Amino acid sequence: MLNFQTAKSAFRLLHNSRCGLYMHEYQAYDLLKKYQLNLVPVTIPLNQGYRATTPEDAFSISQRMMANVSKNKPFVDIVIKAQVHAGGRGKGYFKESGLKGGVQIATKAEEVKEYCDKMLGKTLITHQTGSIGKRCNEVFLVEKIYLRKELYLSLTLDRSRGMMAVITSEKGGVNIEDVEASKMHKFFFELGEDIPLDVL
Numbered sequence: 171m172l173n174f175q176t177a178k179s180a181f182r183l184l185h186n187s188r189c190g191l192y193m194h195e196y197q198a199y200d201l202l203k204k205y206q207l208n209l210v211p212v213t214i215p216l217n218q219g220y221r222a223t224t225p226e227d228a229f230s231i232s233q234r235m236m237a238n239v240s241k242n243k244p245f246v247d248i249v250i251k252a253q254v255h256a257g258g259r260g261k262g263y264f265k266e267s268g269l270k271g272g273v274q275i276a277t278k279a280e281e282v283k284e285y286c287d288k289m290l291g292k293t294l295i296t297h298q299t300g301s302i303g304k305r306c307n308e309v310f311l312v313e314k315i316y317l318r319k320e321l322y323l324s325l326t327l328d329r330s331r332g333m334m335a336v337i338t339s340e341k342g343g344v345n346i347e348d349v350e351a352s353k354m355h356k357f358f359f360e361l362g363e364d365i366p367l368d369v370l
Contacts, residue, residue: 194253196221196310218246218313221253225286231311232282247314250274250285254294254304262296264288265303272296272306275314282311322346333358 193201199219218235222228228250236246252259252272259272267288274289276282286309293303320342328335336357341349 192255194255194308194310195251196253196308199310217315220311221308222286222311223290223308225283225290228286228290228309228311229279229283232276232279235311235313236279245277248276248282249312249314250276250282250289251310251312252289252294252306253308253310254299254306256294256296256298256304258296258298259294262294262299264306265293265295267292322349328358331358334361 196219199216203216218238220231220235222231232248235248238246250273252262254272256262262272263270264272269285269288269292272289272294274285276285289306289309292306294306295301295303322337322339322342324335324337326335326337327333336359338355338357339346339349339353341353
């Protein structure tokens with residue numbers, strides 16, 4: 171089971187060895203889904219999310235996701251997110267297919283398959299990757315949620331302080347790199363400490 175002592179040991183190893191820990195969104199999603207009740211004293215609602223590695227997989231997964239409707243949820247739209255270790259994916263483009271944007275929205279399973287055909291196995295170019303780009307071998311299919319207000323929340327390791335950091339913004343998560351510093355809030359705490367309730 172994941173606990174703060176294990177996380178603290180892992181953080182020290184990463185910090186001392188100067189190596190990096192890279193995770194894709196779907197991996198972070200799976201961890202949050204599995205361990206969320208052990209991390210914070212509140213329940214975090216998670217929308218449907220699945221990894222796909224082929225257009226055919228994406229098609230069948232999106233069909234299942236879109237069938238999960240109810241009286242209160244009459245339709246399901248899907249966000250297709252390229253899984254590469256680079257920021258600015260939404261503003262990037264795929265070298266081989268010419269598709270603009272590593273994040274797309276689809277309203278039909280056929281559209282999901284078409285987008286995935288132009289993403290999977292292709293090279294995504296963003297401002298962080300440079301002209302070499304990064305190959306996209308998997309996508310994260312997520313149920314689109316229509317919100318009145320979008321907020322940004324990040325739990326990260328601050329290597330310079332050797333502490334955990336909670337980063338928040340009321341300006342949402344799209345183009346978070348462009349949000350001015352005065353609109354971002356950081357809270358630091360030691361591994362092993364509970365996250366203060368006033369931060370949550």
